[in-house]
Amino acid sequence: MKEYYGALCTKVYESDKSVANNKELDFYLSFANGKKVLEPMCGNGRMLIPFMQKGIDIEGFDMSEEMLKMCMEKGKKLDLEPIVSKQRIEDFISEEKYDLVMIPIGSFSLVPETLVDRSLQNMKSVLASDGKLLITIVTTPDEVEEIPEWLKTNELVIDEELIKEYRKVHYKEDEKVLFIQLKYESIVDEQLVKTELMDFPIRVYGLGEFEDLLKRNGFKDVVIHTVKDGYGEGNVFQVFEISI
Numbered sequence: 001m002k003e004y005y006g007a008l009c010t011k012v013y014e015s016d017k018s019v020a021n022n023k024e025l026d027f028y029l030s031f032a033n034g035k036k037v038l039e040p041m042c043g044n045g046r047m048l049i050p051f052m053q054k055g056i057d058i059e060g061f062d063m064s065e066e067m068l069k070m071c072m073e074k075g076k077k078l079d080l081e082p083i084v085s086k087q088r089i090e091d092f093i094s095e096e097k098y099d100l101v102m103i104p105i106g107s108f109s110l111v112p113e114t115l116v117d118r119s120l121q122n123m124k125s126v127l128a129s130d131g132k133l134l135i136t137i138v139t140t141p142d143e144v145e146e147i148p149e150w151l152k153t154n155e156l157v158i159d160e161e162l163i164k165e166y167r168k169v170h171y172k173e174d175e176k177v178l179f180i181q182l183k184y185e186s187i188v189d190e191q192l193v194k195t196e197l198m199d200f201p202i203r204v205y206g207l208g209e210f211e212d213l214l215k216r217n218g219f220k221d222v223v224i225h226t227v228k229d230g231y232g233e234g235n236v237f238q239v240f241e242i243s244i
């Protein structure tokens, strides 16, 4: 059966993305001082937990129970109680207004094309009138290494459980979708005890294309920031700073 950010996928994510890198963190923190913050698609709290540690008033939501569970457990170890809930961005409604809504690490590219406008409208409806929305997307790749057959891409041991990750990759250029399939295997005492399959389609965008999409959705001011070394030495990513 297919799962989405299930238990095994969550353990692998947590193993190398437990806490946001300092450069990335500092960028988002620079918008957050004294603000009421919402992090849609907050996952394991990679960003939300360090925000809480800095005393920022932040809430989050995510559609994956396992990622939220990881976020809560991580918070508990630090005597924190993250305010997170299980919700989908395309269905998110709230009476609350937030000064800052942020969706880091390209997560918005996980929203299927048919739900993008609806999701953006939901975010707009919870922004304070002078609030800001910070969004990252996965940008159109220069080239894609197609992986037609299962290829092992990760292997780790956590508490005597061996987890193997395999993937297939196909770029559907006409749909601008990087279609990744993931398979996770849990092996305990040399026995395969669980397999998790996950479809992981990523909608990739050109920067101009995404800016047009934001304008079409009624967002007025759009500033594109470039964050150098944000995810670690040598990489660069862009963040859209959007006002209504």
Ligand SMILES: C[S@@+](CC[C@H](N)C(=O)[O-])C[C@H]1O[C@@H](n2cnc3c(N)ncnc32)[C@H](O)[C@@H]1O
Pocket (backbone or CB within 6 Å): 004, 005, 017, 040, 041, 042, 043, 044, 045, 046, 047, 061, 062, 063, 064, 067, 087, 088, 089, 090, 104, 105, 107, 110, 111
């Ligand atoms: C790449 S992880 C990012 C997690 C976290 N924001 C971070 O910075 O590490 C993407 C997250 O988006 C969540 N997600 C994907 N589609 C979603 C949707 N439609 N509504 C809410 N959450 C979603 C997944 O469950 C996953 O936890």
